[in-house]
Amino acid sequence: MIADLVIHNGTVVSPEMAIAASVAIKDGKILALGAAQAMPQAGEILDARGLHVLPGAIDVHVHFRDPGYAHKEDFATGTAAAAFGGVTTVFDMPNTIPPTGTGEILREKHARAAASAHVDFGLYGLLGEDTIEHVPALIDGGVIGFKLYMGNTFGNIPSPSTGAMLEAFEVVAATGKRISLHAETASIMARREARMAAAGRRDPLAHLAARPALVAIEAVSRAALLAEWTGARIHILHISSADELRPLAEAKARGIDITGETCPHYLMLSAADYARFGGIIRVNPPVREARHQEPLWRALADGTVDMIATDHAPHSPEEKTRNDIWSVDCGFPGVETQMPLMLTEAAKGRFSICDYVRWSASNPAHAWGLYPRKGVIAPGSDADIVIYDPAAQQVLSAASHHMNVDYSAYEGMEIIGRVDTVLSRGRVVIDAGEYHGATGHGRFLHRETCQYLS
Amino acid sequence: MIADLVIHNGTVVSPEMAIAASVAIKDGKILALGAAQAMPQAGEILDARGLHVLPGAIDVHVHFRDPGYAHKEDFATGTAAAAFGGVTTVFDMPNTIPPTGTGEILREKHARAAASAHVDFGLYGLLGEDTIEHVPALIDGGVIGFKLYMGNTFGNIPSPSTGAMLEAFEVVAATGKRISLHAETASIMARREARMAAAGRRDPLAHLAARPALVAIEAVSRAALLAEWTGARIHILHISSADELRPLAEAKARGIDITGETCPHYLMLSAADYARFGGIIRVNPPVREARHQEPLWRALADGTVDMIATDHAPHSPEEKTRNDIWSVDCGFPGVETQMPLMLTEAAKGRFSICDYVRWSASNPAHAWGLYPRKGVIAPGSDADIVIYDPAAQQVLSAASHHMNVDYSAYEGMEIIGRVDTVLSRGRVVIDAGEYHGATGHGRFLHRETCQYLS
Amino acid sequence: MIADLVIHNGTVVSPEMAIAASVAIKDGKILALGAAQAMPQAGEILDARGLHVLPGAIDVHVHFRDPGYAHKEDFATGTAAAAFGGVTTVFDMPNTIPPTGTGEILREKHARAAASAHVDFGLYGLLGEDTIEHVPALIDGGVIGFKLYMGNTFGNIPSPSTGAMLEAFEVVAATGKRISLHAETASIMARREARMAAAGRRDPLAHLAARPALVAIEAVSRAALLAEWTGARIHILHISSADELRPLAEAKARGIDITGETCPHYLMLSAADYARFGGIIRVNPPVREARHQEPLWRALADGTVDMIATDHAPHSPEEKTRNDIWSVDCGFPGVETQMPLMLTEAAKGRFSICDYVRWSASNPAHAWGLYPRKGVIAPGSDADIVIYDPAAQQVLSAASHHMNVDYSAYEGMEIIGRVDTVLSRGRVVIDAGEYHGATGHGRFLHRETCQYLS
C-alpha cells in the first residue's frame, strides 16, 4: 500500500507522551504510527525534524456570525482563520440570525456552513425559555450540543428562568448531549449596568465593575445543582475568575458530569489592559484583575478546568471603538491566536506540551464524545494534525493575522513558536504558513459516542 | 420590697440547666431567682410544684392576616391563641393587605396591632423587587427584620430577581437586621404546577409533586451565597427537607450568619397524611415524605437548624376544603399547638426540655438581638413565662383549640403535658388553662442588640 | 432567712449575658440572684460596684508536684496561688511520684491533697501501656478523668503504643470519663532531639526545632480516630500550633466528643521570647513562632478550641536555668496569671468578658460533667466566685506573685484589671487581694453528670 502522505522525524505528542515517530496518512485518516523505516511508501513526504506533531486543536466555543452578521465574520473567514491557528475543529454558537433554535433553522445553517467551511465543525442548538419542543428536531439535525444563556443582558436571546432550565436539563439529559452554559446571572448584571449607566459611568472599567465574580459563582453553583438533580452533562464556558473554581471543583467532587473551559484572554490579559485597549477587550465575562490569573493556571494544571477555548467573537472595528462602553459590542476574535499564545507559555516552562494537547484536543474530544476520531494521533483517527515549530519567533499583529478585523488584543505580543503546517482530514490546508485549503472542505460533525469499542 | 408575684417550687429551665428555683417578678420583669426562702414577700404566689417553668416561646413566623384577611384570623384572635400555646412573642409576616412595604403602611399596621395584641409582637417589613428605597423608613418604623419571598408563585407579592435580592441584601446588611427568606425557587414551581394542572392533576399529592426538595436546595444555596457576598444576616424559614440541610450546614461552616427554622408539621406530618387531611395540610413548602423527618430532628440536635417556628397561616375552612388542590389556600394554623406537640416528643425522650428552650426561646432571642430581654428567665428579663405541667394528658382538637378555624391538622393527637399558666411581662394571661389576658396588652418590639453590656 | 453573704451592685457574667444583679450566698451555695432590693438580709455584704462578678475559673491542667517534687511546688502553695489568680477549681496531673496509676496511690494522693488544698480539686488517673486493669479502681477512687501521655520523651512515664491506647480508650469509653491527652508523637521528638544533641545544639531554640507542629497534628489525628472508633471522650491538652486546628475541627465535624484547650503562653509568648527568657520558657509543646497566635485566638472565638488552661508546671529556678537546654526541666508556672493575662486582652477589645467565662468556667464544667455545680453563677451552684476589678492596673512580676518560684515568663507585663475578691464555696479566700483562706478547705471532686435534671 502507498500512503497519501507521511510525516517523518517529528515528535508526536499526546497527553501521555511525546515520542519520536513518523505518521502515515491515507484517505484522510491516520494509517500508521511508528519508526520511519516501518512506514509505507507515500505520495508526499513532510519532514518534521525538530518540530512537534500535535493533534489539531478543537475549539468548542466560536462565534462565526453566520448567518446574520456577515460584516463581522462569516464561516469562510472564520474557519480559514481557525486553520491558520492550528484549530481543525470548531463548534459554532447559536446566536446567529435567526438563532439556531429549531430543526429548520439548523438545517439552513448547516447547509450554509458546509458550503464554506475550511475545517470540520459542529453546531450548537439553542436552549431558551420555551424551546424544549425543538430539542428532538435539533438532535435529529445533528447538533453537537446545546447552548444556554444564563447571562445574556441584551439582544434577542433572553436568559431562561431556573424553572425553564430545569425542564431543559431534564429533556437534554435523556439524550446524552452536553449543555454549554454562559454562566453569569443576568438579573444582577442588568441592574448593576443600569445603576452605573444612570450614574454616568461610560468608561471601560465600568463594564468590569458591573460583573463581579459573584455572578459567575452563582450561575455555576445553580447550574451544577440542576445537573446533579437531572443527570444532565454540562460545560461551563469562559471561566474567568478564581472565585468560580470552588463551586466547579465541589461539583466535580460530588460526581456531576461537568467540564469547564477558560480562554487565553483570562490567562493573559488583565484589568490593566483596559487602559491600552479600551472597548476592544470588552467581553463577557470581563477581563478581570490580575489576581485571577494564577488560580486559573493552577486549575488547568489540577484538572478543575478541563480545556482551552477561545470564545472567538469578532465585531467590526466601528462596533468595538465607540466612546460609550455600554454601546461597544462584547467579544473579540481569538481562534487564530490561541495556540501560539498558549505554546509560548509552554516554551517558557509553565506547563508541558503534553498538558497543552490534553487541554486543546483530547479533553474536548472526550467531553463531546468525538474521541478517538478527533483529539488524538492514533491509527484510524481523522488526520487533523498540526506541525508546530517550537523554535520560531513571531510578533502577533492585526497586520498579519487572518481574522476578519483590523485590531488585536494581543498586538505586539512576542510569540515563541509558529504553526507551520496544518492538515484537516489529511489535506494540507496550511503549508509553511501559506494557505492551501478550500471552502467546503470542512464537514459537519454529529455528536458520536465512540470512546469504547462497541 | 414586695414582689408582685412569686412562682415557687418549680423547675426553671434554660438551655444549659434545669434547676429547682423560685422566680420573683415585679413591674413586668424578673426580680430575682433563687431558693424559696430567699424570695421577697409577694402580692401573689403561684405554686409550680411538679411543673416546669420555661421562658415563653418566641414564634418568629406567624401570619395573623391583619389587616386584609380578618375572616381568616386577626391580631386579637391570633395573639390570644399564641398565649394559650405558651407563645409570648410573635413576629408577624408582611403579606397582609396592603403588604408591609412602606413606612406608612407599617405605622398603620403597628397601630392596629398594638390596639389588639395580647402578647408582644414584632412586625416584618417586606423586601420586593424594587422596594429598597423603603428600607430606611421601615427601619425607622421599627421592623423586627425583613421578609423576602423567593418562592411566591401567586398573589400580589412577586418573587424578586436575584439581582434585586443582591441589592436588598447589600442595603439591609448595613443595618444589621436579619432577612427571613421563603427559600423556594418560584420559577421551577410555577412551571411544574402549570404542567401538572394542564395534565389534569387536582389531587393533594400533586402539590407535593410540584415542589421537589430541589427548589429548597437551590434557593438556600443562592441566598447563602448572596449573604456571604454582602455580609447580610439571613434566616431560612420553614426548612422542610433533608436535602436543604447540606447547603445550610456548608454555609454555616463558611462563617455565614445564617439561621434556620423548621416547623412541627415537617417533623410530625408526612405525605401519608394527605389521605386523611387533603387540602387542610396544603402548605408551602409541602408536607413531605416521611424520610425527611429523622434528618430534620438530627439537624435540630446538632444545631444545623436553630429553632422551631410555626408558620401559623390560617385560612377559612371553605378556603381549605375545595376539591381542586390548586385552588386550596396554602398554610394552616399552628401557633397554639407547637409547644404541646414538641414537649410530647421531649416527654418520650427524643430530646431534653433544655433543648426545647434553646429552640423555642433562647436561639430566636439571640438571632434577632432580643436576648436577654426575651428568651431567658434571668434577673432583669421580661417576665414572659410558661408554667408547664409535664404530667397532664390531653387530646388536640379543633373543638378545644382557640385558633380561629374549626379544623386541625393534629386532630385527635394524644399529648403529654399541658400549658398551665402563662405570664406576659408579668401579667398572668393564662391561668390553669383559662384566659385572663386583655387586648392591647402586647407591645411592639423594636429590634435591639443587647447581648453584651454596653 | 438570713443569707451568709450578699454581693451587691456588681455585673454578673455568664457566657450568654452580663447583667446588673446581686448574688446571695448561703452554706457555700448560691442562694439567689436578682435585684438588690429583692435580696434577703445577710451576715456580710460585699459591694461590687463597678466590678465584674464571674464564676471562678476552672483550670483543668495543673501540675502541683505533690507528692514527689515538693521543692518545685506542693498542693498548699499551688492551690493558694490558684486562689490568688481567681482559679477556684483545679485538676491535678498524675505525673507525681509515684504516678497516680493505681487505686491505692490515688487514695494516698487524695488524702494528702485534701489536707492541704485551699480550693476544690480533681485528680487525674494515669493511663499507660499496661495499666488498664487499674481503671476500675481509679474510677472507684474518684478520678476526675484520665491522662495519657502520647508525647513523653523522658522520665518514668513512657508513652503507650497505639495498640495500648486503643484498649485504654475502649475501657474508659464505657465509664464516660474524659481522657486528656498530651498529644505529641514521642518517637519523632526523641529522634530529633537525639540528632540535634549529637550535632551539638544546646540552645533554647533547639527545643522548638525538635518539636515541629507535625508531632501535634499526627497525635491529634490519631487520638481523634481512636476516639471515633471507641466512642471515648477526649480532651487535647495545650494546643500550641495553627496546624493542629484542622484535625481538631475535622474531628468535631465528624461528631467525635473532643474538646481542646490552649494556654496563655501560646497566645502571648512566641519564639522571639527565647532570647530574653531562655530555658525559663522551655515547655512541651514549645512556645512557637508568632504566626501561630492569631489562628489560636480565632479558634477560641469560633469554638474549635474550647477553653483556657494553664499547664501550670513549676520547677525550681536552678532546674530552669541550666546552660544546656536539654537538661532544663520543661514547663513553668501560670495558674495565678491566666485570668489577669486573658482579661487584659478582653479589656483591649479582643473578646468579650462573656467569651472569657465560657472558656475559663462554663466549658470546662460542661466537658467534665461538673455543670451547673461549677462554672456558673446560678441558684444552687457552688459559690465559687471571683470579683474582678476591670479598672485596676498592675504589673506582673515574680516579686509579687504567689507561685513557688522566683521567676516569671511574664515579668514586667502590664495588666489591665485585678482579682479583687475570691470565694470558694462561699468562703472569702481572697479579699482585696489579701489571703483569708485555709489549708484543707478545698474538696475532692468526683466526676458527676448533672447537666440535666434527673
Add this chain to the structure above:
Amino acid sequence: MIADLVIHNGTVVSPEMAIAASVAIKDGKILALGAAQAMPQAGEILDARGLHVLPGAIDVHVHFRDPGYAHKEDFATGTAAAAFGGVTTVFDMPNTIPPTGTGEILREKHARAAASAHVDFGLYGLLGEDTIEHVPALIDGGVIGFKLYMGNTFGNIPSPSTGAMLEAFEVVAATGKRISLHAETASIMARREARMAAAGRRDPLAHLAARPALVAIEAVSRAALLAEWTGARIHILHISSADELRPLAEAKARGIDITGETCPHYLMLSAADYARFGGIIRVNPPVREARHQEPLWRALADGTVDMIATDHAPHSPEEKTRNDIWSVDCGFPGVETQMPLMLTEAAKGRFSICDYVRWSASNPAHAWGLYPRKGVIAPGSDADIVIYDPAAQQVLSAASHHMNVDYSAYEGMEIIGRVDTVLSRGRVVIDAGEYHGATGHGRFLHRETCQYLS
C-alpha cells in the same frame, strides 16, 4: 525494513481507546502501529482476529521468596507463573533472607534474580527503623522503590516507629522514589492477637477479628500526613476496606502524591469464604466482610484506588493448613490469576477493558516512572504484550495453574477469557497457552523518569 513480528487483526487497547490496529515489533520494541496494509514485512505473523491486544500487566507487589524461602517459590517459578498470567513486569518485595536492606544484599539478589527471571522485574529496598544510611547504596543499586512495613507483627522485619518513618520519608523524598507501605498499625494487631490467642481463639475468623479496618485507616492517615510534611511519594499496598478510602481520598484532595492498589482477593473473596478455605486465605490485611467489596470497586472506578496488584505471597501447603490459625503463614499466590479474574468482571460488564489497562498497566507505569517504556503499546515502547481471548472459557484450579503450590483460593471459579499469547520485550513467552520463555530473559528495571520529552 523487515519487522521481527507483526500482530494483525486484533483490537489494541489503551486506557483511552480500543482500536482495530496491527502492531509491528522489532528488537524487543514496538516498531509501528496501524492498518494491516501499512505494516512492514515480518519474520513472524500472529493473527489476533477477535482477540484483545493489551499491554502486559505490571504487578507492583509480588513476593517471590528468593533468596531464603525457595520451598515456597523462587524467581524462576514466580516469573514463569507471571508470564502465564499476562504479567510482564513484577516488583519483588524485600522480605527475603536476608532482607533487601543494603546495597550489597541488593546486588546479590539482583544477580540471582537476573539469572532466573522470565519477565522483567524491579526490586524493592527495605526501609526499617535505622536503615536510612543504606538508602544511597540501595538507590545506586537500582531499587525500583522502597517498602516500609507499618504493620508487621512477627518475623525479622519490625515496624519502624513514626519518628523513624519521618526520617526515612525525608531522605527518600529527595530521591523521587516512591515508598510502598504495608499500612496497618502493628501495635493494635499485636495486642489483639495476643488477647484472642489468650482467650483460646484458633479459628480462621479470629484472624479477621484481630485486624479491624481501624488499623488500615490509622496507618493510611499517618502515612499521608508524613508524606504531606516531607513531600515523599507514597503508595498504599493492598487496600482491603471501605474505611480506608476516606483518608486516601482526602490525602489526594490535599495534593499529596499518594497512589493505592487493591488486590483481586479483596474484590472477589469475603469473610464467608473462610468456611471453605480456612487458613488458605489467611492474608494481611485479611479478606473482609462482603460489604467492603462494592466501595472498593467504586474507588477503582473513580480513581481513589489507582491500580490492581496481587500481593502474590505463596507458602507451602503445609504452612497454609495448620489447625491453629495463628501458626498459618499469611498470604497466598495470585500473580497468575489476576488478569483472568479481573477480565471476567469486565466481560460481565462491570467495567471496560480500557479501565482494566489503566489499572493493570498504565497507572503502575506512570506511578513508578516507567511510562511510556512500559504500560502502553506505542512506537518505541517495550513490546510487552498480551493477546487475550475474550471468548474463551476456563475454570481456575490448582491442578492447572503454574504457581508453585497445589491449592488455589479461586478453585473452581469460572472464567470468561484466556491469556492466549504473551510477549516480553518482543519474545513470545506464552503461545496459545504454552510456555516458550527462558530463564534469564527478564531484565532488571531501574526507575526512570521518562514521562516527558527531555
